Amino acid sequence: xxxYFPEEVLEHVFSFLTSHRDRNAxxxxxxxxxxxxxxxxxxxxxxxxxxxxxERLISRFPRVRSLTLKGKPHFADFNLVLHDWGGYxxxxxxxxxxxxxxxxxxxxxxxxxxDASLELIAKxxxxxxxxxxxxxxxxxxxxxxxxxxxxRFLRELDLQENEVEDPRGQWLxxxxxxxxxxxxxxxxxxxxxxxxxxxxxxxARCRNLKSLRLNHAVPPDVLQKIxxxxxxxxxxGAGSFVHDPESETYNKLKNVMQKCTSIRSLxxxxxxxxxxxxxxxxxxxxxxSLNLSYAPGIYSKELVKLIRKCKxxxxxxxxxxxxxxxxxxxxxxxxxxxxxxxxxxDPNDVGNAAVTEEGLVAISAGCPNLNSLxxxxxxxxxxxxxTVAKNCPNFIRFRLCTLxxxxxxxxxxxxxxxxxxxxVQSCKGLKRLSVSGLLTDQVFLYIGMYAEQLEMLSIAFAxxxxxxxxxxxxxxxxxxxxxxxxxxxxxxxxxxxxxxxETMRSLWMSSCKVTFGACKSLxxxxxxxxxxxxxxxxxxEGGSDDRQNVEKMYLYRTLxxxxxxxxxxxxxx
Amino acid sequence: MEGVMSHGNDLNLKATELRLGLPGTDESTSxxxxxxxxxxxxxxxxxxxxxxxxxxxxxxxxxxKSQIVGWPPVRSFRKNVVQPKKTEAETGNFVKVSxxxxxxxxxxxxxxYKGYQxxxxxxxxxxxxxxxxxxxxxxYKGSEYAPAYEDKDGDLMLVGDVPWDMFMSTCKRLRIMKGxxxxxxxxxx
Numbered sequence: 001x002x003x004y005f006p007e008e009v010l011e012h013v014f015s016f017l018t019s020h021r022d023r024n025a026x027x028x029x030x031x032x033x034x035x036x037x038x039x040x041x042x043x044x045x046x047x048x049x050x051x052x053x054x055e056r057l058i059s060r061f062p063r064v065r066s067l068t069l070k071g072k073p074h075f076a077d078f079n080l081v082l083h084d085w086g087g088y089x090x091x092x093x094x095x096x097x098x099x100x101x102x103x104x105x106x107x108x109x110x111x112x113x114x115d116a117s118l119e120l121i122a123k124x125x126x127x128x129x130x131x132x133x134x135x136x137x138x139x140x141x142x143x144x145x146x147x148x149x150x151x152r153f154l155r156e157l158d159l160q161e162n163e164v165e166d167p168r169g170q171w172l173x174x175x176x177x178x179x180x181x182x183x184x185x186x187x188x189x190x191x192x193x194x195x196x197x198x199x200x201x202x203x204a205r206c207r208n209l210k211s212l213r214l215n216h217a218v219p220p221d222v223l224q225k226i227x228x229x230x231x232x233x234x235x236x237g238a239g240s241f242v243h244d245p246e247s248e249t250y251n252k253l254k255n256v257m258q259k260c261t262s263i264r265s266l267x268x269x270x271x272x273x274x275x276x277x278x279x280x281x282x283x284x285x286x287x288x289s290l291n292l293s294y295a296p297g298i299y300s301k302e303l304v305k306l307i308r309k310c311k312x313x314x315x316x317x318x319x320x321x322x323x324x325x326x327x328x329x330x331x332x333x334x335x336x337x338x339x340x341x342x343x344x345x346d347p348n349d350v351g352n353a354a355v356t357e358e359g360l361v362a363i364s365a366g367c368p369n370l371n372s373l374x375x376x377x378x379x380x381x382x383x384x385x386x387t388v389a390k391n392c393p394n395f396i397r398f399r400l401c402t403l404x405x406x407x408x409x410x411x412x413x414x415x416x417x418x419x420x421x422x423x424v425q426s427c428k429g430l431k432r433l434s435v436s437g438l439l440t441d442q443v444f445l446y447i448g449m450y451a452e453q454l455e456m457l458s459i460a461f462a463x464x465x466x467x468x469x470x471x472x473x474x475x476x477x478x479x480x481x482x483x484x485x486x487x488x489x490x491x492x493x494x495x496x497x498x499x500x501x502e503t504m505r506s507l508w509m510s511s512c513k514v515t516f517g518a519c520k521s522l523x524x525x526x527x528x529x530x531x532x533x534x535x536x537x538x539x540x541e542g543g544s545d546d547r548q549n550v551e552k553m554y555l556y557r558t559l560x561x562x563x564x565x566x567x568x569x570x571x572x573x
Numbered sequence: 574m575e576g577v578m579s580h581g582n583d584l585n586l587k588a589t590e591l592r593l594g595l596p597g598t599d600e601s602t603s604x605x606x607x608x609x610x611x612x613x614x615x616x617x618x619x620x621x622x623x624x625x626x627x628x629x630x631x632x633x634x635x636x637x638k639s640q641i642v643g644w645p646p647v648r649s650f651r652k653n654v655v656q657p658k659k660t661e662a663e664t665g666n667f668v669k670v671s672x673x674x675x676x677x678x679x680x681x682x683x684x685x686y687k688g689y690q691x692x693x694x695x696x697x698x699x700x701x702x703x704x705x706x707x708x709x710x711x712x713y714k715g716s717e718y719a720p721a722y723e724d725k726d727g728d729l730m731l732v733g734d735v736p737w738d739m740f741m742s743t744c745k746r747l748r749i750m751k752g753x754x755x756x757x758x759x760x761x762x
Contacts, residue, residue: 076642077646077648077649078644078647078648078649079643080643083687083691099761135648135650161648161650161651163649163650189650190729223675236743270654292650343647343651344647376645376647401646403645405644405645460644460646484645
């Protein structure tokens with residue numbers, strides 16, 4: 001019996017599949033489905049830019065309109081990877097400019113983006129609509145000026161936490177008067193001045209503007225004028241919020257805020273006078289997302305007063321200055337909370353401003369819908385984690401970071417194995433886990449046994465022996481990314497199941513007990529893996545000693561062999 | 574055998590535990606505290622005795638823990654933004670750099686460098702010299718130049734001893750020392 005659907009029908013059916021995983025699955029069914037799927041795929045996600053080449057991307061998906069690329073490994077965020085390790089976007093843009101000019105959207109994370117790349121984008125893609133850059137570097141506001149000047153249909157320019165040089169600061173004025181299509185503009189991470197008059201005019205003519213995140217250089221009086229022009233905003237990032245509560249400006253701001261009834265998401269406050277926060281009170285009740293993690297100096301009392309009003313909050317990012325007491329207020333007021341991130345207020349501070357296990361337990365008791373957590377804390381206990389696991393079985397992301405990476409249970413002084421064990425056992429949908437504190441191989445036994453959906457695991461200063469890593473590799477069938485630092489895992493663990501690495505995106509190991517010899521033999525055995533040794537000193541001059549421990553190793557599956565753009569300090573075995 | 578495993582709560586992890594020893598033996602985990610801490614000492618910069626002491630009597634975190642690179646894991650972007658003590662957030666941190674024997678001084682912005690490596694490379698480029706490798710015991714051996722800086726107390730310090738962030742906030746000016754003066758630094762300290 002021949003099952004035959006005309007291609008148009010298949011294509012129509014596939015058009016309902018938006019997730020790239022679903023589309024990947026569909027393309028494995030048979031050749032005909034593979035072909036229909038590939039011609040109809042508009043959005044491509046590439047989690048590791050070195051796993052495939054731009055040419056192969058274009059030849060398989062000639063009609064790609066939206067491309068997401070990720071570059072450096074996650075630990076690059078914490079200064080563990082050299083600045084010039086790689087992740088250049090230019091070759092991708094160059095290839096797309098030749099073979100795929102329908103590109104509309106580009107989303108990049110941890111990549112090196114030059115001004116030349118931005119200029120090439122601006123020149124090559126007439127329908128370009130959306131540029132999202134997260135944790136990227138290598139460009140200046142000159143590149144942004146090129147985008148602003150030339151992308152006539154630009155809808156979204158979203159810059160998140162990028163390191164951007166700002167030599168001239170006139171990029172905002174480069175948006176031509178004819179540009180009215182902007183729906184989302186986020187330049188909160190830029191350090192320089194912007195042309196405020198140009199900003200006001202831009203906001204005034206972009207009637208579809210829904211999301212606007214300003215940098216610190218936008219003062220409150222301009223904010224007030226902007227809000228008066230754009231009461232339809234849904235997402236607002238205030239820049240500077242410092243002013244005299246007695247002033248006329250502040251009064252105007254208060255009045256204008258009351259009219260901004262569409263705002264659901266609030267962030268920024270890069271500079272803030274806590275006495276001005278009452279201006280926000282009218283919109284608190286509508287907020288589903290609040291990010292005050294960049295706002296230094298909002299002390300617990302004001303913070304708490306504000307949060308108490310945010311009854312519909314689903315996502316909260318704050319600093320640990322909120323304290324356990326403040327978290328208890330969150331627990332009592334924000335019953336719909338799903339995501340909580342509590343950041344360290346001063347990363348170098350080993351002092352007392354911090355939250356403990358008590359705050360977390362309170363949150364778990366008050367917010368049963370909690371599914372995503374990032375928690376920097378001074379201490380933790382097994383009992384607390386077990387309680388949290390019981391209260392919140394829906395965790396998808398659970399990242400705990402103790403200030404001292406090997407701190408034991410604060411009460412019993414035992415390892416935190418059982419606490420994390422409870423989390424993985426209870427949270428059957430857990431996809432991402434970061435562990436910290438004193439941990440033995442036991443915690444990895446639990447993770448291997450229970451964390452069936454786990455895709456990403458971050459380990460630091462944990463475990464006793466190779467067994468720990470082996471438990472994870474054997475048990476976590478869906479593991480995609482494993483990153484390990486400063487843990488006693490060695491060659492036996494690395495080589496225990498080499499085939500596993502082809503089912504994963506990548507493995508990072510630094511300051512572990514893996515030797516050159518083992519890495520070399522792994523690389524030899526598995527040609528479809530790139531095994532990179534990142535080397536900052538001159539450990540590897542001339543012949544290397546096979547028995548020597550490798551300081552940093554990053555391996556990833558790839559279809560295109562060793563990359564050609566690695567700097568001298570990166571050696572692909 | 575109640576040991577560390579049971580907490581009297583719902584999750585009886587012991588019942589489901591996979592154990593590699595013979596039935597009836599207990600792989601006690603309580604002794605692992607010290608072993609783990611000791612193994613870590615080699616790889617991180619934690620001081621030897623401290624972790625042991627902690628396991629014994631629950632001392633609080635010593636200040637030196639903040640020397641671990643990349644811990645706590647906070648994105649550099651965030652670290653640079655959320656520092657309440659920095660008042661010069663936008664204007665850069667320019668310090669004078671003098672080199673013994675050079676006719677004029679230079680100025681560099683410490684903020685554009687992410688760490689000592691980048692800074693030293695920049696100095697090497699700027700003054701056309703090589704500085705050599707830093708070691709705690711011997712300073713910058715193997716070269717006739719040593720980078721030093723004047724801290725906010727007015728003392729002349731060797732570049733590289735303190736964590737980068739601390740250096741950034743205490744460095745008032747840099748001085749590249751040459752010749753016998755340079756090799757004198759670091760020995761007998």
